[in-house]
Amino acid sequence: MQQTFILEKFMGLSSFLIVLLALVLFPPFSLSSPRSSLSEGSSLSVERPTDVLISANGVFSAGFYPVGDNAYTFAIWFTKPLPDGNGTLVWLANRDQPVNGKLSKLSLLKDGNLVLTDAGRSVFWATNTISSSSVQLLLHDTGNLILRTSNGTVLWQSFDSPTDTLLPGQPLTRRTQLISSRSRSNYSSGVYKLFFDDDNVLRLVFDGPETSSIYWPDPWLSADEAGRSKYNDTRIAAFDDSGHFLSSDHLEFRAADFGTGPRRRLVLDFDGNFRLYSFEEQTGDWVVSWQANSKACRIHGACGLNGMCRYDAGSGRKCLCLPGFRMKDPTDWSHGCEAETELSCNHNEFTFIKLSNADFFGYNIHILKNYTLERCMETCLNSCDCKGFHHRFNASSGVYDCNPKWTLRNGHWSLSLPGDLYVKAPKTASSSDEKALEKFKLDCLGTANKQLDRIYRRRHESRLLTSLIWFACAVGCIEIVTVFLVWWFLHRTTSPDFSEAMGGGYLPAATGFRRFTYDELKQATRGFSEEVGRGGSGVVYKGLLCDGRVAAIKRLNETNRGEVDFQAEISTIGRLNHMNLIESWGYCIQGKHKLLVYEYMENGSLAENLNNKTLDWDRRFQIALGTAKGLAYIHEECLEWVLHCDIKPQNILLDSNYQPKVADFGLSKLLNRGGGGGNNSDFSKIRGTRGYMAPEWIFNLPITSKVDVYSYGVVMLQMATGKSPTDVVLDINGHAGEMGQRTLIKWIREKVNTSVTMESWIEEIVDPVINGKYDAQEMQILITVALKCVEEDKDARPTMTQVLEMFQHHESN
Ligand SMILES: *[C@@H]1O[C@H](CO)[C@@H](O)[C@H](O)[C@H]1NC(C)=O
Ligand SMILES: *[C@@H]1O[C@H](CO)[C@@H](O)[C@H](O)[C@H]1NC(C)=O
């Protein structure tokens, strides 16, 4: 076996030499140095691939870009291709009218006009500029294509007419707007726009074929409530090299990786979300460093008329037609769904289909207060216009509100939505439709959609010749080194571990999520010898994987879950990817053995660090923020089925910089679901840990993501005060008693309410370990937010996203 192995290495070596030879004989790069400008009277031809302007720093290219069969646009893109070989376009001249792949030209005429002509000589696009002096077209290092005269006057620049992208330093003004692409691969103008509205507020609008509606900032908020100002009529917005965005309406944000370094672009994506991307050198791909809407289904027009939207961690969002409806255009959701049979006005032909935790935004016929379900149904049945209604309990008035709707648009599901939706459907709508709908609703990841969203895309195939050659070079080099190493190894000693690892094909190409064998993990943990933690779901061991990574390996307690089910859900967990969640590297299922493999955190858990002086206030506040981000991601992004259900200091791990990572998410579901079904009643068994458990568990109320919010609140109170909700302490009157979370919460509430000044209550409750070194404002916001999180009534608690918003609001002040 070793011989064939060495043979392979030598074959690799020879292939490397061939590639090297090829490189010398046929250099892949043009020898003529690329130009960054075009002078008067010359042109770029669609037929010559070398007719490309490249900025002096090499970052941007401008030229003809293929957008379809024999269809080209004149565009600017990042020179470096993505791992899949595609370019990242930043500007297009003629997105809605591509030119022919033959004879088309971009010419800089003597009179100063820049024109794009199609094969038939007709002008498809022009700058319509005139100049008597000589002119030059220059691709600047910033990605700005500039037409300027010899004395430096700018006649035209691409920064003044953005398509869907802003680059650092490129302003969005009263005269410009961003228009999304039609789809990922169709670059023509889509249905979403970013613009300064008449009231000076920067907004996103869905401008569809039939309707148009603003969805960002949230339409039910006033400009003030959304943190915007209507009173600065400058109407200008831009972001700088460090990733700091500022708009004249007071919208301001920073990239998650704030600071100069990575290249960035701000894009109105085809799905209607407005995102800031940063380029990650390691993966060679773009990652999202800010986005306008964390809830993909809140974006209007997502699923069209009579369509329902559900967030899907794989594809971003997923659409489904209401029961009794079918997709109008099977290739395009924006056209929505149409009734399978025309609805008449006859009472007896209808039935109502109930969808819990769902709503359609807007289009209410009336808002009827104090209506029972029966009365609401009757009202809707009696009205031909009524297509369905929303019925929900209004806690502030203590009665049910009924909202009949005359059209069903912008439908979405979210467990955070109160109330039920009843849709009028023909009696013929089969119950299987309904079942399919329910299944879809609960299927957070389901079968991954055809296109994975960029954010989640990790692995790529390389298509470009250049990347292939570079790859071959790299492989060749590695092989030479490997051959040498192997030779050295064989002559030194025979190492069974090493050759077994190679022979078994177990050197993963990249850090991917994968299945391990039981023997592998047994070896990694040296027979499960070093225990580092123990919890309800199993025991955690420290282990060394054969690729040298240190891992935390969790041996799950016996479960009754089938292998297929288990594998499906475990891969879901593997795909959740966030800097504040523990990264999963793989799993093992073999007979009764079920194990999970995670990254190992040197600094242990929050619980181990709480009484430690190294955990200063700054770190504590960062832990509060990071934990909230991790939880908001699992709750809102992937929807609530990945409830954590066991938030406690033991499950918040700290990396080397004391940044928190939430561990054990997804396990509640993984371990306890008996086959089928999958609604909230799955959570029939009390779960969680005493001291951190929400009242819903005790009173047998519906379990929602708010149970995690509650536990998060308790942990935050504990972190700020240093008092554990499970400790036995002397109470306020000096009697020994169990502190318990309620006592802790009550104690803090009393201090906050009875103290005269903020400073005085903070002083009384703050953890003495911090030694008075804290930021009073941060302390105040943390306690205020935490107290909201631990409200007895789950509806009074904020969602994790709202928690984040409260923190961020404070940060920006
Ligand atoms: C890459 O480009 C091709 C052809 O333009 C297109 O079909 C494909 O969808 C693109 N891939 C991505 C991920 O955008
Ligand atoms: C450049 O020349 C144009 C006329 O071609 C003139 O209008 C303009 O003022 C000049 N600009 C500068 C900066 O000299």
Ligand SMILES: *[C@@H]1O[C@H](CO)[C@@H](O)[C@H](O)[C@H]1NC(C)=O
């Ligand atoms: C892109 O979308 C537009 C608008 O829907 C359509 O007219 C055009 O044919 C599409 N182009 C391609 C290449 O699919």
Ligand SMILES: *[C@@H]1O[C@H](CO)[C@@H](O)[C@H](O)[C@H]1NC(C)=O
């Ligand atoms: C309006 O916004 C611009 C751009 O952000 C800023 O420079 C200017 O100071 C603002 N004006 C007022 C009155 O706030």
Ligand SMILES: *[C@@H]1O[C@H](CO)[C@@H](O)[C@H](O)[C@H]1NC(C)=O
């Ligand atoms: C709601 O309606 C019922 C019956 O119509 C009435 O008895 C009750 O007082 C109403 N409640 C409120 C709060 O208006």
Ligand SMILES: *[C@@H]1O[C@H](CO)[C@@H](O)[C@H](O)[C@H]1NC(C)=O
């Ligand atoms: C609940 O009812 C009150 C009083 O009628 C009303 O002001 C409020 O807007 C209602 N809340 C919602 C969410 O509809």
